[in-house]
Amino acid sequence: MRKSVVAGNWKMNLLTEDARDLALGLGPSNDLDGNVEVILCPTFTTLWAVRDALNGQPGIALGGQNCYHKESGAFTGEISPQMLLDVGCEWVIIGHSERRQYFNESDEFLNEKVHFALGAGLKVMFCIGETLEEREKGQMNEVLVRQIEGGLAGIGDKQFDNIVVAYEPVWAIGTGVTASPEQAQDAHAFVRGVVSNTFGETIANALRIQYGGSVKPNNAQELMSQPDVDGALVGGAALDAEGFAAIVKHAG
Ligand code: PGA
Numbered sequence: 001m002r003k004s005v006v007a008g009n010w011k012m013n014l015l016t017e018d019a020r021d022l023a024l025g026l027g028p029s030n031d032l033d034g035n036v037e038v039i040l041c042p043t044f045t046t047l048w049a050v051r052d053a054l055n056g057q058p059g060i061a062l063g064g065q066n067c068y069h070k071e072s073g074a075f076t077g078e079i080s081p082q083m084l085l086d087v088g089c090e091w092v093i094i095g096h097s098e099r100r101q102y103f104n105e106s107d108e109f110l111n112e113k114v115h116f117a118l119g120a121g122l123k124v125m126f127c128i129g130e131t132l133e134e135r136e137k138g139q140m141n142e143v144l145v146r147q148i149e150g151g152l153a154g155i156g157d158k159q160f161d162n163i164v165v166a167y168e169p170v171w172a173i174g175t176g177v178t179a180s181p182e183q184a185q186d187a188h189a190f191v192r193g194v195v196s197n198t199f200g201e202t203i204a205n206a207l208r209i210q211y212g213g214s215v216k217p218n219n220a221q222e223l224m225s226q227p228d229v230d231g232a233l234v235g236g237a238a239l240d241a242e243g244f245a246a247i248v249k250h251a252g
Pocket residue numbers: 009168172173174175176212213214215233234235236237
């Protein structure tokens with residue numbers, strides 16, 4: 001049985017006070033029964049405030065939205081896994097489509113980040129997903145294979161304990177158009193198959209695959225009840241405490 005994992009990706013939103021309020025709002029409304037792993041990924045500048053607001057609340061972990069593949073040095077504007085750990089993060093998102101699209105992050109570059117982040121002791125939510133154009137051209141499978149084989153190249157069996165894959169079709173992110181439960185299930189089953197072919201069946205069966213892309217309280221249950229959907233990576237709906245708590249409940 002794979003434990004569901006629901007993460008809130010706050011993206012470049014919320015100043016300190018609002019971030020703190022959101023974290024405080026999630027605490028008591030989350031009926032955490034240990035069945036769902038919950039991760040909050042605020043901006044770098046509000047990680048401190050969110051950590052303090054959560055005050056070590058069990059069942060909610062912190063994650064960064066990105067990191068660089070060096071510990072320290074002359075890399076202006078970057079942040080290291082060690083710095084994320086220092087501020088209380090357990091997790092980091094790597095390979096989000098917005099990083100791939102707007103910051104030209106390639107599979108090779110992402111692979112370096114995954115290795116470095118895992119080596120430093122972070123757990124990784126590794127994002128993959130096809131664009132609408134790729135889906136319409138029938139290239140979805142090819143793209144997913146490339147992203148998995150490229151981004152996770154050289155990852156050892158043991159390291160998979162610390163990896164979650166997020167399947168996020170780019171056409172569903174922030175658009176309000178979500179994949180249907182069948183589309184999500186098909187893609188997740190395909191991704192699990194690719195992981196099985198590349199890394200083996202045991203790893204594939206244990207790997208948690210989150211769905212991301214316009215997950216809302218009213219579609220979360222159906223999406224997450226699909227056999228290969230093991231949780232959600234939530235953007236817009238994670239900015240509302242009640243809505244996010246409802247999504248977490250649906251994952252349980
Ligand atoms: P969305 O974003 O829920 O706003 O579509 C999901 C994501 O980008 O992780």
